[in-house]
Structure formats: structure tokens, C-alpha cells
Amino acid sequence: MADLFVLSSQPPEHMLPSLALLSHQVRVVPPSTTGAAQAADADAIVVDGTVNLSMAKRLCxxxxxxxxxxxVLLVLVEGGLPAVTQEWGVTDVVLQGAGPAEVDTRIRLLQPQAQATEEPAGTIRVGHLSIDEQSYTARYRDRVLDLTYKEFELLRYLAAHPEHVFTRERLLSEVWGYDYYGGTRTVDVHVRRLRAKLGDHETVIGTVRNVGYRLLRSSNGDEGGTA
Incomplete structure (x- = not known):
């Protein structure tokens, strides 16, 4: 599932009907240079070229x-195809009437983690988060995170099971061990520290209210608030 940033003046189901049938997370902002400047943290950017082709070119x-x-994925009607050149700088183009399977494949191939790159042994990668188990280092968007041993172990455990929801009790037993006598608030404290160190991307660790925590594949918000 990708975090998509859509630059469009119309709802996604009108711009690209098949997108509404897929499970990707979609954020829509008006097609403007201000909106484009907010797009850097997304997995992929979708530019609507079905209504205003000249605006779409400027945004690209x-x-x-x-x-x-x-x-960048540019959405076009068939009549707009001849206008697009390499100078636009788009990664791929899709027609407005493309089916769900085609749209999903194009989005999947846009994402860096979908490319055929061989990861070193002992590396866990979830979206923009990379964890090297051998050197005990973690990076988010190529920024090294300054983590304590337990913070690293907690992040590593969550990253090994992305989107899986763990209770505080389960995390306490798996990361701290059965012989640890501290309470579950220890987990909350470490999650807060991890979020602080992730900076603007703190919601990569999501909270499921009254249940526990999970590591999200994208930083588009949590499920029901934070600890």
C-alpha cells in the first residue's frame, strides 16, 4: 500500500476512477506550486492532467x-498524450480510463522499495525506514536515528512485522523479556521517544486505540491517536 500525494482540483474518483477501488492512502491538494512543495514525503505523486494540461506541465x-x-505519475486523457515529452520529467503516464490492475501496477513500480535491488543480509526495509541488524543502526529517509539499545530493539521488532498490531504486553514480553518486572508504561515511554527521534515522521508508529502499536508502511497518520 502506497502513500499517494495527488495534485488535482477534482476528487480522485473523477480524476482516476480506478484509484477509488484500490487500498492506497490518498492525500489530495489543489494543483498549485504551494501544494507541490508539500509532496516530498509521499511514496509517489499523482498529477492530474485531465483538466488543465498546461498547469500539469508547470506542476511537473x-x-x-x-x-x-x-x-511522478501523470494522469491524462488520450488526447493529451502527444503533448508530453521527456522535458516534463514525469516517471510514468496513465490514462484516466485505465483499469485497477494497471493503475495498481504502475503505482507499485513507482515506489523505490518495489525496484529490484538486493538488500544486504540482516537489513529490514519498510518504506523509507531501513534497519541494519548487524551494525545496530536505523535510518529514516537516509537520516541516521540516534537510538538507545531498547529503542532500536523495539523499532526492529515492529519493523519486522509491518502493519501488525501488538499489545503493550506482547511488546513488553518480546522486547524486554519475560523476566522484566516493569509495567507496560515502559512501552509507551519508548514509543514516545522513538516518535520524537523520527521528527516530522513520528506517525510511522501508529496507535490503535485500546489495543497497542503497529509500524505503518507510510507516515500518513495513526489509527485513533497517540499514546
Whole structure:
């Protein structure tokens, strides 16, 4: 499941009907340079070119100037295809009437983690989070996280089971061990510290209210609040 940033003046189900049938997380903002500047933390950016092709071209240029490596999917009607050139800087193009399977495949191939790269042994990668079990280092978007031993162990355990919800009791027994006599608030404290060290991306660790925590594949918010 990808975190998609959509630049469009219309609802996603009108811009690209198949998108509404898929499970990707979608954030929609008006097609403007201000909106484009907010897109850097998404897995992929979708630009609506079905209504205003000249605006779509300007937005693609802005995105390219922000980061030439940003994966950009341009949505077009068939009549707009001849206008698109390499100068637009888009990663891929999809027609508005494309089916769900095609749209899902194109989105999946846009994501860096979907590319055929071989990870070193002992590396856990979930979206933009990378954990090296051998050197005990964790990175988020290539930024090294300064973690204590238990913070690293907690993050590593959650990352090994992305999207799986763990109770505080389960995390306490798995990370701290059965012989640990501290209470479950220990887990809450360590989660808060991890979120603080993740900075703007603190919601990569989601809270499921009255249940526990899970590591999200994208940082699009948690499930029902934070601890």
C-alpha cells in the first residue's frame, strides 16, 4: 500500500476512477506550486492532467526542481498524450480510463522499495525506514536515528512485522523479556521517544486505540491517536 500525494482540483474518483477501488492512502491538494512543495514525503505523486494540461506541465516542472528523483505519475486523457515529452520529467503516464490492475501496477513500480535491488543480509526495509541488524543502526529517509539499545530493539521488532498490531504486553514480553518486572508504561515511554527521534515522521508508529502499536508502511497518520 502506497502513500499517494495527488495534485488535482477534482476528487480522485473523477480524476482516476480506478484509484477509488484500490487500498492506497490518498492525500489530495489543489494543483498549485504551494501544494507541490508539500509532496516530498509521499511514496509517489499523482498529477492530474485531465483538466488543465498546461498547469500539469508547470506542476511537473516544480516537482522536478524540488527533487528530480520524486516518482511522478501523470494522469491524462488520450488526447493529451502527444503533448508530453521527456522535458516534463514525469516517471510514468496513465490514462484516466485505465483499469485497477494497471493503475495498481504502475503505482507499485513507482515506489523505490518495489525496484529490484538486493538488500544486504540482516537489513529490514519498510518504506523509507531501513534497519541494519548487524551494525545496530536505523535510518529514516537516509537520516541516521540516534537510538538507545531498547529503542532500536523495539523499532526492529515492529519493523519486522509491518502493519501488525501488538499489545503493550506482547511488546513488553518480546522486547524486554519475560523476566522484566516493569509495567507496560515502559512501552509507551519508548514509543514516545522513538516518535520524537523520527521528527516530522513520528506517525510511522501508529496507535490503535485500546489495543497497542503497529509500524505503518507510510507516515500518513495513526489509527485513533497517540499514546
Amino acid at each position: 516542472g516544480v516537482l522536478s526542481s524540488i527533487d528530480a528523483g520524486l516518482p
